[in-house]
Amino acid sequence: MSQAHQKYSKTRLMKLGLSFTQDGPCSDVTPKLMKCRECRMSAAQKMKKGMNIFCRFYAFRRLKYSQKGFLMVGGFCDPEDCGKDDMDLWIPHWKDVEPVLRADEAKYIITLVGDKFCELVTSEQVAKNWGMMKDAKPAWKRAVTGVRELCDQCDTTLFNIHWVCEKCGFVVCLDCFRARKNTPLTDEELDDDDPWLECIKHQHHRPENLMLTQIIPGTALDDLRELIHEIRDKWSIRSNCLCLGKKRSSLGQNGISQLLWNAALELDAKRDRRERDQGRNLSSSLPSSTLHKARDNQRPNMAAEKDSEPSSVSGSTQEPAKSSAPAAPAFGLHTLADVANMQTKLTAGESGEDSPEVDVTTSQETAPTKAFQNSESKDDDSSTNKTDKPPFRSESGGPVKDTKELSNEAIGCKTLRELLTQKAESYDLGRKANAFAPVGGQRKSRLITSTLDEIISTVVEQSIPMVHSPVGRKGQSMHQTPVYDTLIPSLDEPVPRHTLTETSVWFPDVPHSWLCEGRLLRLHDPKNPNNLKLFQEQWKRGMPVLVSGVNKSLNSNLWRPEAFSREFGETENDLVNCRNGNIIPNIPMKKFWDGFEDVPKRLTDEETGDTMLLKLKDWPPGEDFSELLPKRFKDLMQALPLPEYTCRTGKLNLASRLPDFFVRPDLGPKMYNAYGSAAHPSEGTTNLHLDISDAVNVMVYVGIPNTDNEGNSSFDYERDALKAIDEADCDDIMRRRVRETAEKPGALWHIYNAKDAQKIRDFLKKVGEEQGEDSPEDHDPIHDQSWYLDGPLRKRLYQEYGVEGWTIVQCLGDSVFIPGGAPHQVRNLHSCIKVAEDFVSPEHVSHCFRLTQEFRKLSDTHTNHEDKLQIKNIIYHAIKDAVSSLKYYEENVPLDRLSASQ
Numbered sequence: 069m070s071q072a073h074q075k076y077s078k079t080r081l082m083k084l085g086l087s088f089t090q091d092g093p094c095s096d097v098t099p100k101l102m103k104c105r106e107c108r109m110s111a112a113q114k115m116k117k118g119m120n121i122f123c124r125f126y127a128f129r130r131l132k133y134s135q136k137g138f139l140m141v142g143g144f145c146d147p148e149d150c151g152k153d154d155m156d157l158w159i160p161h162w163k164d165v166e167p168v169l170r171a172d173e174a175k176y177i178i179t180l181v182g183d184k185f186c187e188l189v190t191s192e193q194v195a196k197n198w199g200m201m202k203d204a205k206p207a208w209k210r211a212v213t214g215v216r217e218l219c220d221q222c223d224t225t226l227f228n229i230h231w232v233c234e235k236c237g238f239v240v241c242l243d244c245f246r247a248r249k250n251t252p253l254t255d256e257e258l259d260d261d262d263p264w265l266e267c268i269k270h271q272h273h274r275p276e277n278l279m280l281t282q283i284i285p286g287t288a289l290d291d292l293r294e295l296i297h298e299i300r301d302k303w304s305i306r307s308n309c310l311c312l313g314k315k316r317s318s319l320g321q322n323g324i325s326q327l328l329w330n331a332a333l334e335l336d337a338k339r340d341r342r343e344r345d346q347g348r349n350l351s352s353s354l355p356s357s358t359l360h361k362a363r364d365n366q367r368p369n370m371a372a373e374k375d376s377e378p379s380s381v382s383g384s385t386q387e388p389a390k391s392s393a394p395a396a397p398a399f400g401l402h403t404l405a406d407v408a409n410m411q412t413k414l415t416a417g418e419s420g421e422d423s424p425e426v427d428v429t430t431s432q433e434t435a436p437t438k439a440f441q442n443s444e445s446k447d448d449d450s451s452t453n454k455t456d457k458p459p460f461r462s463e464s465g466g467p468v469k470d471t472k473e474l475s476n477e478a479i480g481c482k483t484l485r486e487l488l489t490q491k492a493e494s495y496d497l498g499r500k501a502n503a504f505a506p507v508g509g510q511r512k513s514r515l516i517t518s519t520l521d522e523i524i525s526t527v528v529e530q531s532i533p534m535v536h537s538p539v540g541r542k543g544q545s546m547h548q549t550p551v552y553d554t555l556i557p558s559l560d561e562p563v564p565r566h567t568l569t570e571t572s573v574w575f576p577d578v579p580h581s582w583l584c585e586g587r588l589l590r591l592h593d594p595k596n597p598n599n600l601k602l603f604q605e606q607w608k609r610g611m612p613v614l615v616s617g618v619n620k621s622l623n624s625n626l627w628r629p630e631a632f633s634r635e636f637g638e639t640e641n642d643l644v645n646c647r648n649g650n651i652i653p654n655i656p657m658k659k660f661w662d663g664f665e666d667v668p669k670r671l672t673d674e675e676t677g678d679t680m681l682l683k684l685k686d687w688p689p690g691e692d693f694s695e696l697l698p699k700r701f702k703d704l705m706q707a708l709p710l711p712e713y714t715c716r717t718g719k720l721n722l723a724s725r726l727p728d729f730f731v732r733p734d735l736g737p738k739m740y741n742a743y744g745s746a747a748h749p750s751e752g753t754t755n756l757h758l759d760i761s762d763a764v765n766v767m768v769y770v771g772i773p774n775t776d777n778e779g780n781s782s783f784d785y786e787r788d789a790l791k792a793i794d795e796a797d798c799d800d801i802m803r804r805r806v807r808e809t810a811e812k813p814g815a816l817w818h819i820y821n822a823k824d825a826q827k828i829r830d831f832l833k834k835v836g837e838e839q840g841e842d843s844p845e846d847h848d849p850i851h852d853q854s855w856y857l858d859g860p861l862r863k864r865l866y867q868e869y870g871v872e873g874w875t876i877v878q879c880l881g882d883s884v885f886i887p888g889g890a891p892h893q894v895r896n897l898h899s900c901i902k903v904a905e906d907f908v909s910p911e912h913v914s915h916c917f918r919l920t921q922e923f924r925k926l927s928d929t930h931t932n933h934e935d936k937l938q939i940k941n942i943i944y945h946a947i948k949d950a951v952s953s954l955k956y957y958e959e960n961v962p963l964d965r966l967s968a969s970q
Contacts, residue, residue, distance in 0.1 A: 087130040087142030093123040104237035124237025144207040150285030158288040160952035167953035174950040180910040186309035195242040206280040216731040222924035227940035231278035590614040594709035619881030621707035627768040633661035642685040665771040683742030722908040725946040735906035744898035746788040752856030754894040760919040770814035771899035789897040812880040814900040820873040822889035889915030
């Protein structure tokens, strides 16, 4: 019952004309009231839809009594209608509440996820302006426990801003609304084929008739963004967000004053408007200043940016291959040039015009611990500093002109735009290397390959802290890289190759080795508490990791095929023949388990008479694993390596930050049970695909067949497996591992970097066209899982597209960590039982965000179409918890105690 109903009687409500919130399904309130889509469904329709039935107007629509006592619609809830209980779910709590994260964990999450959160808030603000009339307010849809609000068009989880039909409750997300608004359909096109669901009486839904609605109550979203900016300044946390209109004193973009940055963005927006007036077609869901990246990509690449600061790339507006890894924010060189020009004018100070007073110093507020104190900021723009600086000396001993003056006169560039677009061949850079000397440091000879950050610092005259190791970086050696550095490497950075000699110096207490020619980290002790830092060095680069020896912590008796046959042999389940993809329905699992290591007991194909290569399909269901197999679930959870990431309650598993109020995503565990296929090199057990989240896959049992009907022994099967490994591009160390030790190889993995997904997609489309296959727009060769890359295809992929992956042999007890968004395929060499647990790491949130946009474009029948991860909600609550923890430490923990805990 609503508060109005509790406070006033029906007579009083009629007299006062007060409205109250609908507190039940439409049909239960009154039969004459306009019903939502769900309440208008027939019994048969409700039975077909199942558990997703829920009234669209519950706790959302407001009702009131007419003067005659009839119920009628009285509008919808307003964001200001929220109460304390509504706000508590969305706001940080640090008063008298123990923090859920350590200070270093909270900082790590904010560093890696903070920019994506700010991008998310910005997109919400932009979307809010699409449907706002002057002085109008959005409606407020109260979040309901256990209900996941979905877009009716693309099945994406609604985060905050969306649009609702007041008549039937039809809802669309901001992406679907934008797409329809940008490409309006005529009445004839709507009558012919309306992609949106129809309203009552077969009316069409039009964007202009839908009601703007938000889910997060009040101003909680904006308040949290203000808090994260405050936290970043106080705790010296790197940021690279593009939040506009924020009066922040800290250096915003690559050492550039925030006020200068915002002013340049405004000039950028004006430039865009002029170009649109000239007929340029530039449209985006983000402000116009973010559009220059697409335009700059069409120009000659005159300077390579190697900024390794973490940043966010919108998954909905970027090319999949280019947005797969965190890169620098999307802005044009015009913006940087405008910043440089404005800074030059401000520092000159000699023109008769009034200039705005700009504060470029960082905040000097005291942090809770010395470890997190802000470094002292230096005002390089002050005239005092300029006059006090000793002049540079040239090699001949004479004074050298100011860097900016030299760069302008010697090279002939008056602005940053000219500096970056001049052809290097036109100048003798060897003689004029001083033009690229850092402002505040000693003179260095530097070539045109200097990073963009250093060029910017030269023009803007603000030093930028570069991410370098204590000694100069040489090649790609790990020992030259700072340990536990939270920065995500640049997309263009090559995959580093390491040797045990160098990494054992930095990580002497971590037993490890390197496979795949130094590109794959293998951790030898899954329980070693020091694994985390070395793991993160690889993980943040989007590389898979192998952890061995997990079987030593497992109860092997629980994972044997005879144990499963004994407990679940009579249970029927579908089987899949890996040779042709055919599904054999409703087969007692005893027939599968009995043939696991005994080939004569395996099922045969009725048409060909061949022994089928089977795998269990989706057993047990992910949500039922802990209930159906409680002992095995407990055994697996205590054995998983890197529990900070892999456990359901892991501090760096961002999915654990989602409150119980929400429908939790199904992250497993999932079992993968299949026969081996060493003798069939072109037939994979699991075809090429990618997952929206990160995953760890544990090999818990490897079964080698004894004999078969053709007289082959276990020795023959082992020989076939070794031959398959030799032919699968494995390096020498990997091949020696399976021969010279007591390892039991089970499966062969091919994993590719997430940034190469688009190249692989283009390659598969090309091969498909060569074979006469169609490629519908709502299908995807990777997401459809219709390809297995055998040797010839992998060779073509490398030769034609330069894509090289990791070839991994997974032995008994090995755990393979697969980054989210990384295409991968599996081929069982022997019969295997594998168990996988998914998680969401802060390092790969951008991939999750991008894949959510990819999945929403798939067909309605596609298994990956529905957004089950809820990545936007996960990002929000991860940031909320991180901010809460750091605010708690600020106010409640003494400095010495906090320092000792780091």
